[in-house]
Amino acid sequence: MFEYLYLVKFLIIQSAGIIVAVIVGGFFVFWALYRLNLPKTILSIFLMLLGVYLFLFAPKVLSTRLEYPFSLKTFGPANGPAIPLKNILAFFKNVGRMEKVADIARDPNDIPAPIVRKEPTKVKIEITAKEVVSEMSPGVVMPYWTFDGKIPGPFLRVKEGDTVELTLNNDPSSVNPHSIDLHAVNGPGGGAIVTGVLPGESKTLTFKALNPGLYVYHCAHPDPAVHMAHGMYGLILVEPKEGLPKVDKEFYVMQGEFYTADDMGDQGLQVFDAKKMLEGHPEYVVFNGRTKGAAGNMNAKVGDKIRIYFGNGGVNLVSSFHLIGEIFDKVYPDASISSEPHKNVQTTIVPAGGATVAEVEFEVPGNYILVDHALARMDRGAWGTIKVDGPENKEIFDGVIDTSGNSGH
Ligand SMILES: [Cu+2]
Numbered sequence: 001m002f003e004y005l006y007l008v009k010f011l012i013i014q015s016a017g018i019i020v021a022v023i024v025g026g027f028f029v030f031w032a033l034y035r036l037n038l039p040k041t042i043l044s045i046f047l048m049l050l051g052v053y054l055f056l057f058a059p060k061v062l063s064t065r066l067e068y069p070f071s072l073k074t075f076g077p078a079n080g081p082a083i084p085l086k087n088i089l090a091f092f093k094n095v096g097r098m099e100k101v102a103d104i105a106r107d108p109n110d111i112p113a114p115i116v117r118k119e120p121t122k123v124k125i126e127i128t129a130k131e132v133v134s135e136m137s138p139g140v141v142m143p144y145w146t147f148d149g150k151i152p153g154p155f156l157r158v159k160e161g162d163t164v165e166l167t168l169n170n171d172p173s174s175v176n177p178h179s180i181d182l183h184a185v186n187g188p189g190g191g192a193i194v195t196g197v198l199p200g201e202s203k204t205l206t207f208k209a210l211n212p213g214l215y216v217y218h219c220a221h222p223d224p225a226v227h228m229a230h231g232m233y234g235l236i237l238v239e240p241k242e243g244l245p246k247v248d249k250e251f252y253v254m255q256g257e258f259y260t261a262d263d264m265g266d267q268g269l270q271v272f273d274a275k276k277m278l279e280g281h282p283e284y285v286v287f288n289g290r291t292k293g294a295a296g297n298m299n300a301k302v303g304d305k306i307r308i309y310f311g312n313g314g315v316n317l318v319s320s321f322h323l324i325g326e327i328f329d330k331v332y333p334d335a336s337i338s339s340e341p342h343k344n345v346q347t348t349i350v351p352a353g354g355a356t357v358a359e360v361e362f363e364v365p366g367n368y369i370l371v372d373h374a375l376a377r378m379d380r381g382a383w384g385t386i387k388v389d390g391p392e393n394k395e396i397f398d399g400v401i402d403t404s405g406n407s408g409h
Helices: 005-036 040-066 085-094 188-194 224-228 274-279
Strands: 122-137 140-147 156-159 163-170 202-208 213-218 233-239 249-258 284-287 294-301 305-312 319-324 328-332 342-345 347-350 354-361 366-372 383-389
Touching: 005 040, 188 202, 213 224, 213 305, 213 354, 224 274, 233 249, 233 305, 249 294, 305 319, 305 347, 319 354, 342 347, 347 354
Parallel strands: 122 163, 156 233, 249 305, 294 383
Antiparallel strands: 122 140, 163 202, 213 233, 249 284, 305 354, 319 347, 319 366, 328 342, 328 354, 366 383
């Protein structure tokens, strides 16, 4: 599936095009001026102005297309948000060793089973930070940074009171250092200050899971926003001592933003645009790392109790989480599972770096669409589907389904 020539297209064709255009343009100007037989002073002034024009404007054209804006700075504590030029060169050096992931989206069903044991214990977890190449949509090739090669990272499940020994490896093919900050941790940096790993390194963090809840974890290596805008986030569930109420199915979905120099839908290898990230103008807003990342794998039956673990990796936007055609029977706002849930909720706010736990039971079969109800983002990719099978229920929902394509669904 990989059109690897895009790398060549990106580096050679675009730069060669500019060089050819400048040379041919120069010859054309010389030729035109000689034909007009203008005096040497006018010719000199013209060339001087042309030189000034190129000096002022050519770098702007080149900087957005041929390199990360490495000169871009912030006033945050980290060195960001630009990616150093040496890392761009290292990317092209390492890309042959990087894994080409056929599908970057983590399956929403990829969740460990509920914990049955009653007593807290010691849990060992190993995660690998890995930079990979995959597709945002067919032909749109992205350098992704991940936990375990998928977006979001693995769904971690522990119990209140557990002692967690978490080892973070950084794959040797990586270019960048990485770390992990888990919002479930009580301690500086959420663990990030002890898990900073260079490519090929491993480090271990031990923490006690004191507070039950559903928490975001993410890479926090400077600049954290850049790492999250490449896909480095996931969820950790700290189950309460008594466990969560039993449901028939659980799903795992995370929203995230991607900032590319090219416009949405442009094909080829995509370059990260730090300026768009600072301004909060993503080209893609998606569920589980790519367009259609949460479409097609979630199935349920009428009458099933469904629980959705939904998180927002950000890095800028707040999600207005909504399920078209249903009402959440229960929502634990801000994923506060030790509080009483809200009942009968249409849309629930999930802040950047936050999560929610929503439960729903379907009465009527059909396709139900998960969205961020800031619906322009659906056009940027933020949607998923739950397919519900079962007997019709005409008392609750009846009518002739519009198949003209004008209904939108
Ligand atoms: Cu990272």
